[in-house]
Amino acid sequence: MNTFGKSKQNTPTMEVGDKFPSNNHGEFEIIGYTSAKHIKVKFLDTGDIGYTSARAIRRGQVNPYKPEKPEK
Secondary structure (H helix, E strand, O other): OOOOOOOHHHOOOOOOOOEEEOOOOOEEEEEEEEEOOEEEEEEOOOOOEEEEOHHHHHHOOOOOOOOOOOOO
């Protein structure tokens, strides 16, 4: 029996527009999906945008992107 591509692991569980809670930074929405390791998210409270993985989303371990401060 060929089960290639039919396992639950291969079915997408996250799509653009889905909203999830993070453990420490509030709710966020998926705004771009390239692969399971490259997902673009936007935090609803602050508007911060960042990239994360599906694994981090499932665990709630998503943090807002903070650009480094320019040197003076």
